[in-house]
Amino acid sequence: MSSPCTTRSMLQEPTPDIFSSSPPMSSATTASRKPKRPPPITPKRFTRFFTPRNSKAEASRSSLLRAGRQLQDITRSGHNRSNVATRTTPRKTVNFADVENHVHTPSSSSRKRKNLYPSPETSPAQSSPSKRSRYVTPPPTFDVLEDEPEFEEPPVFPLPVRRLRTLGGASRTLQRSFGGILSVGRGFRRDHCTSWQDQTADFYSGTEDLHQLPQGAPPFCTATCNTNSLLAVGGEDGWIHLLDSEGDFSKAHVSWHAHTNAVMDMQFSSDDSYLAAGSGDQTAQIIDVRTQQTLSVLAKHRSSVKQVRFQPGDEKIVATSSRDGVVQIWDLRCKGGQMSSHSAWGSDAPYASVIRTLASAHAENTMPTYTGGASSLTRTTSTGKTETTSRRTDISVTALSFLPEGRQHLLLTASDASTCIKLWDIRGRYSLRGPAIPISTTQHPESHNRHRHFAINSLTLNGNASRIYALSKDNTVYAYSTSHLILGSARELSSTPASKPGHCGVDQPGLGPIYGFRHKNFHAGSFYVKASLRKAHGDKTELLAVGSTDGSPVLFPTDETFLKREARRHDDEAELPSIKPMRPFLSRSSSRFPDTIPIYEQGTALVRGHDAEVTAVSWAQNGSLISVSDDLRVRRWKEGSEARELRLGGESEGKRWMCGWAEMAAGFDDDE
Template identity: 75%
Template sequence: MSSPCAPRARRQEPTPECLSSPPPAARRKPTRPPPITPKRFTRFFTPRPSGRQLQDITRAALNRSHAAARPTPRKTVNFARAGPELRTPPSSARKRKHPHAYLSPDTSPAPSSPSKRPRYLTPEPFAIREDAPVLDEPRLCPAPVRRIPSLGPASRTLQRAFGGLPTVGRGFRRDHCAPWQPQTAAFYSSARDLHSLSQGAPPFCTASCNTNSLLAIGDEDGYIHLLDSEADFANAHVSWRAHSNAVMDLQFSSDDSYLAAGSGDQTAQIVDVRTQQTLSVLAKHKSSVKQVRFQPGDDKMVATSSRDGAVHIWDLRCKGGPMSVHSAWGSDAPYASVIRTLASAHADSSPATSTASLAALSRTSLTSKTETINRRNDVSITALSFLPEGRQHLLLTASDASTCVKLWDIRGRYSLRGPAVPISTTRHPESHNRHRHFAINSLTLNGNASRLYALSKDNTVYAYSMSHLILGVAPELSASSSSKQKYCGLDQQGLGPIYGFRHQNFHAGSFYVKASLRKPHNDRPELLAVGSTDGGPVLFPTDETFLKRESPHDDHDTDLPDMPSQKSSRPSLSRSTTTSRCPDTIPIYEHGTSLVRGHDAEVTSVTWAKNGSLVSVSDDLRVRRWQEGSEARELRLGGESEGKRWQCGWAAVEDGYDDDE
């Protein structure tokens, strides 16, 4: 029998004696690190489809330690965990040079065969919850989104100056970083800004051009005077007699080529400004024409209102028939044709409404009630205003019977047998319902047509929301109504005014007192100018960021932002200019500026020239031009010495405004 330790013999289970005696030195071979080159490294990790070669990799890994000198005895690798029948395959002592025989260093474990790995793994079972998990986190309730009010060009410019909407907390919604007084305190009028009428007839109306510095003045004798607001203001550019009676209203077309004039001779005419020739005669009213207006975007369409209570829509491209002949013009005049008539536009047509109106007039005499019933169909239409281009088919009207404003669509057909029915009507102010109704002298829209300013004879300029008027009704903004939004229908009663302007020097004593608005342009803000019986025009800044919200219905009034209180702009909810007026239920602001010493009689009409100057006419036969500059402060502080204030006017400010800081 051969020795158990004999070489080249079949490998058997090692005995303790064999494990304790090292192999002969002659048979030892120096052990070197396995030569893993990039080429062989790639070949080593390249997968092979043969399962036998994978087994040779395992056998080579075990036999590699046969020739190496180990301090510890050799022992058989135990694969007990892999299976009881798995044993290490026998191998000969001779080294086989096989490309797959080179493995990783001794510190790396021998990789298992990919053929022995399970192809599919079964995941551990887990429990499925039937109910959703209950979280203890509080529920998030985001703040409601509030609508941003409509902004004009001046407001958008200021908003961009402060970095946009995220940074307007200081500059826009809270304060203007400046008071309102500088917007109106710089107006003045010198002796060079005065034009006196030579005919001896007081001026009734004025209108400015849209594209140049010319303006027109109409007087009581029917004359029209053209003045230049930038050149010599003392002399008229041209004058001619357009009507045989007083000129009540004037307006230029969009390109200033035509001038519309309404007169007390019951007619209106369209004049060529360059030649002063009459192009069309509008003759169908039965009383004096109060106002005349071109339709925006179409100078061939004209609307006129009269004291007879009717509103006529004229098409200058259509010739009038034999029924249009007027005695003041004869049969050869170029008469125009009426295409739409709003008969008795502001007449009280319903018996129920008439009874309510009589109940509201319980404090008046029986004579006034009888007069009201007799003149139901002869309510004078004192004011007209088209909406801007894009909504030019909508027309606003006001009368001398009440403070309500009516909205009409001139595209509709209206009956001539009875009073016309409007789209919507504003509600009377609560103070008027408790006392009596007042008339409206003029209607003025702001630059973006979001606000309507109505000059009332109760010495107040009321501001209406045009979006509410177009919708007809908005009960969700009322404190007493919980119904949903309703859209406009025929003769729907809308909301009343949202706030008003008053001033201690502003009084509308006659129907000739009018208002005019300067649209914002460049660095000039929007301003509202009104005439006054007190002998001087009054200026009101219309920027609502200057207005402090102190309405009785603060929860529903979202149009006016909060503003820091100022002494002169604090609204008065109960102040009245007359002892018989009922308390007001809307905010009334008194932050206007009066222009003093310019006129000695009632200021009837005002208009804004193209260059931003204000022109006012008065019963003292004077036409004034008011400009902006530092001369206003010099006139206030100069005193009466050396005749510096002779024939001059300036803006009156509160004491201490001109003091040097």
């Protein structure tokens, strides 16, 4: 054990300075002080103290499968390139050099590195573990252009605009369910999802829809009841037959002999209690339908009665027109005197009294000049044209029609001299010394003025009385506008006139027709061809039916939406040179001038039902059509799917025997 002095002396001995350059003081000290060198770096010792990141990645790669290692090598280059530009951490280096002796760490030769795992060319080369790993970016596989490449595009030629095909009923129903014009942009503002063909295609007549009349008595007219399913048929022999449009059509319920000559025209009253019948025996009569008794006899005409009409709202007033050119207004409440006696009825008949007489209703205002012999006359009219005519100067008034209730005091008339319509006020007083002067007269169609005039067989008003349909003998149904009957301010057309007029005789001008209907199967070869209109009711649309000399009734849809659509299609086709335009609306006769108004041929013929001229047509209360013909047949045309079966069934097994159907264009019955 050492003494305290010795211990104190050892603590006070100064520490040798290893940085001093003086020689050592003793041999022991000199032996312990050897120059220190940096420790040799071997792979084993280096791995013990420091493991580079790349080595860790290699270690993790060793645990992956071959497919995983290849996928990792493929995606590593992109990951490294993305990190090079965004790295913000300062680089860390390992320096084992001494302060005095700057000894650099030996770098391993690239020939001694072994690529243990194969990698694609895009994988970066592994660096020495003593240095920071160096990232090698592979060269780009394509050239980077400073400007955008310019490609030569082939010229694009736009396709010609084609009109869309008319949609069928099912397609238009689907289109309207998506909003019509507001959504898809191809609908129509007022679209009932049907075409004009769909409104007429389902009419047919079977063997049970036929009534055969007696031989030698062809039917001339027909009329239907307003409140029930009965209808009346008048024949050449003066008999009237009542049939049922819903029951057994082959037998007549009641038949009676009403006139001594042909029954020319008939009409039921609004409650179907009375039947007015005009005849070729120069008289008309009012018949009680329940008892078939004559209540009033209208006998003051000098020729056959062409038409007879009840006044709407006041059926005690009746108007008749005759071949003598006179229109008579009758009051059934007033009894006529002995002057009204007729040879066919005797003096005991219940004659009615006349309250207005429109003499020479359609005579020309200027008196014509006649030249020639006794058998024929050459007439020079006010327009300068010469016409050959007989000595008979009476112009037959062939058609009558009252305006509906509210303006029932206004009467429309037409004649066999021209296609003009005259408007009368039956409340006024007309002179008996000369021709009666109407309130107004419509203009003739322009094609008639440049050729010749044609007669009008019948006048028909549509449901709201805005259109007047005149069946002309030039094989056309002309449509007139009621508001065009008088030009300018017309208090006569007001539903509430200010006062009752006094003397009438203004004859203001009115406009002519605004459009017309034609069909290849429609010809008005005689005065007996008439027209009738079915008013829209429930699911029944408004249709105009006309007879024809060709033996086929023709149906015309009157909805002007179809007409506007047809006009728009015609205009579109005229603007597109690539589409063949529609043929111009020319008259059927080569001697006539072209029409100056639109003429529509969108009608449907009811074929195979008759073998001779169809004279008169009428609409039953249930919506079926009644047609009479010179073949002594009365036909009932119903609506149903049987029409399509008759069109497609052919002549096999006699399914078409004694039947008729609506004739449609080829391809109409094809499924959509």
